[in-house]
Amino acid sequence: MPALTAIQDWLSLFSLPFMQRAILGGILFGILGGLFGCFVILRRLSPFGDTVGHGAMLGVVLAASFQLPSTWGIIGYTVIVGVAVTYLIDRTNLGSDTILSIVLTGSISSAIIGLHFLPGYRGNLLSILFGDILAISNLDIILLLLLTGITLAFLLGTLPEQILLTLNADLASIQGIPVQLYRYLFIILLSITIGLTVRVVGILLVNGFLVIPAATSRLICQEFVPFLATSAGIGGLSGVVGMIISGTFDLPSGPSIVLVQLAVFLGTVLLRRQS
Amino acid sequence: MITDKCFEQAAVRVRHLSVLRGDYLALDSVSFDLLPGTHTAIIGPNGAGKSTLIKAILGLIPKTSGQVLIFGCTSKKLNKLRQGIGYIPQKFPFHGSFPLTVAEFVGLGVPKQGWFREKRRAVQQALERVNLHHLAKQKIGTLSGGELKRVLLAYCLVTPRRLLVLDEALAGVDQTGEAEFAALLALLKEELGWTILEVSHDLDSVKQCCDGVFCLNRKLLAEGCPHVTLTQENLQQVYGGQLPVTSYQLPVTS
Numbered sequence: 307m308p309a310l311t312a313i314q315d316w317l318s319l320f321s322l323p324f325m326q327r328a329i330l331g332g333i334l335f336g337i338l339g340g341l342f343g344c345f346v347i348l349r350r351l352s353p354f355g356d357t358v359g360h361g362a363m364l365g366v367v368l369a370a371s372f373q374l375p376s377t378w379g380i381i382g383y384t385v386i387v388g389v390a391v392t393y394l395i396d397r398t399n400l401g402s403d404t405i406l407s408i409v410l411t412g413s414i415s416s417a418i419i420g421l422h423f424l425p426g427y428r429g430n431l432l433s434i435l436f437g438d439i440l441a442i443s444n445l446d447i448i449l450l451l452l453l454t455g456i457t458l459a460f461l462l463g464t465l466p467e468q469i470l471l472t473l474n475a476d477l478a479s480i481q482g483i484p485v486q487l488y489r490y491l492f493i494i495l496l497s498i499t500i501g502l503t504v505r506v507v508g509i510l511l512v513n514g515f516l517v518i519p520a521a522t523s524r525l526i527c528q529e530f531v532p533f534l535a536t537s538a539g540i541g542g543l544s545g546v547v548g549m550i551i552s553g554t555f556d557l558p559s560g561p562s563i564v565l566v567q568l569a570v571f572l573g574t575v576l577l578r579r580q581s
Numbered sequence: 582m583i584t585d586k587c588f589e590q591a592a593v594r595v596r597h598l599s600v601l602r603g604d605y606l607a608l609d610s611v612s613f614d615l616l617p618g619t620h621t622a623i624i625g626p627n628g629a630g631k632s633t634l635i636k637a638i639l640g641l642i643p644k645t646s647g648q649v650l651i652f653g654c655t656s657k658k659l660n661k662l663r664q665g666i667g668y669i670p671q672k673f674p675f676h677g678s679f680p681l682t683v684a685e686f687v688g689l690g691v692p693k694q695g696w697f698r699e700k701r702r703a704v705q706q707a708l709e710r711v712n713l714h715h716l717a718k719q720k721i722g723t724l725s726g727g728e729l730k731r732v733l734l735a736y737c738l739v740t741p742r743r744l745l746v747l748d749e750a751l752a753g754v755d756q757t758g759e760a761e762f763a764a765l766l767a768l769l770k771e772e773l774g775w776t777i778l779e780v781s782h783d784l785d786s787v788k789q790c791c792d793g794v795f796c797l798n799r800k801l802l803a804e805g806c807p808h809v810t811l812t813q814e815n816l817q818q819v820y821g822g823q824l825p826v827t828s829y830q831l832p833v834t835s
Contacts, residue, residue, distance in 0.1 A: 481663060527680045
């Protein structure tokens with residue numbers, strides 16, 4: 307009964323603790339990316355995701371230099387980059403694209419120079435470029451659950467304010483909404499999410515988690531709350547399906563999840579064109 | 582009738598307000614009192630500082646010097662009184678596919694406290710007031726310029742206000758829409774006692790609808806009742822050689 311054996315093998319693969327952690331991680335990262343992505347695309351922050359994501363490389367190098375866990379190095383550095391970029395965009399008249407390019411190239415150059423002084427560290431660099439969801443630890447899951455709880459409380463608790471300041475910051479300011487405080491809190495939570503997501507899908511694919519589910523949801527939703535829920539749903543579901551495909555066909559996990567998100571996006575575009 | 586008491590309780594009091602934008606002095610020591618329950622227009626040529634004045638009053642841009650009091654408070658101490666201020670900006674840019682319906686947008690103007698059903702009723706009433714209740718479920722990105730301005734007015738109407746500030750709110754609105762908008766503003770002033778401050782380029786409408794006018798060209802050059810203030814002489818001083826088109830016969834002197 308080769309078919310039965312194959313099914314048993316398949317089931318035993320998904321009963322392994324590391325695989326279960328990876329699936330839970332995929333769902334939580336998908337939901338977080340879907341939620342943040344809605345605001346990222348409406349506030350035109352997609353290049354920000356790229357810059358902060360690439361900044362993670364320097365975070366890894368700094369963590370290795372000071373012999374700290376790479377998670378803390380990445381989170382610390384992405385938060386600093388996120389806040390610094392927002393501050394510089396506010397305080398200079400150079401334009402956000404210029405500031406983001408300067409920070410992006412500065413971070414990568416510093417990381418490469420830093421690596422020069424850390425011989426034998428190239429393996430970890432590869433994992434940060436392409437990510438490894440299977441290496442997700444119990445600590446990562448705890449951090450993720452904590453981050454998801456805080457994000458849900460923050461975004462849903464201040465939803466009308468977040469929508470208004472996304473739409474028009476002047477109207478929000480006149481209503482008495484602390485625009486700058488909310489903007490910086492959003493940026494800090496987004497930077498932490500990007501920092502953690504980088505470890506899973508890598509620097510090169512992190513923006514897909516933020517942009518693709520939200521862009522798909524934007525194609526089909528007229529109202530804001532369904533837009534948010536659909537985006538988070540697509541993110542979470544793509545996490546499960548991507549991990550199942552990755553486990554079944556022995557494919558890299560991060561790209562599998564992103565390709566599932568892409569398939570949902572393309573399917574939605576085609577369905578909309580037909581209708 | 583303007584009494585001393587009215588003067589003391591000015592809805593907006595501006596004293597020696599100056600605003601520098603880069604090296605350019607956009608406003609130069611502007612002072613005035615906006616009386617409660619009045620409809621006042623700010624007129625002046627392009628670049629006269631009209632929008633700057635409004636934004637500085639509302640605390641949206643920093644002032645270089647001077648004082649602004651709204652309902653007797655500085656903008657930092659307004660707190661809950663902020664809910665009493667409605668603002669319709671000159672430009673309201675957003676992406677056409679922003680996933681937000683008209684009803685959702687108007688609902689953003691309702692204070693957080695209160696029940697969902699009450700909020701829904703308030704949104705419905707505000708939309709009925711601007712004759713747009715049939716568009717409640719439409720995406721805001723699909724509205725015409727005039728409809729969007731009326732939706733912004735509904736956003737201001739959804740909760741009781743004391744001060745309504747409009748920055749060229751009628752730009753892009755057709756004549757019918759303009760008349761409806763003006764009638765609604767008159768109603769808000771007469772029935773609800775709202776104080777209205779608007780930037781306008783339309784001198785005819787200022788004469789018809791407003792109780793007061795501020796003539797601005799970086800400095801406040803003239804102020805008072807439109808019929809008395811909008812003289813050829815004053816307008817020449819404010820606009821230089823380029824007087825705006827008006828169907829009114831302007832008095833030669835005040």
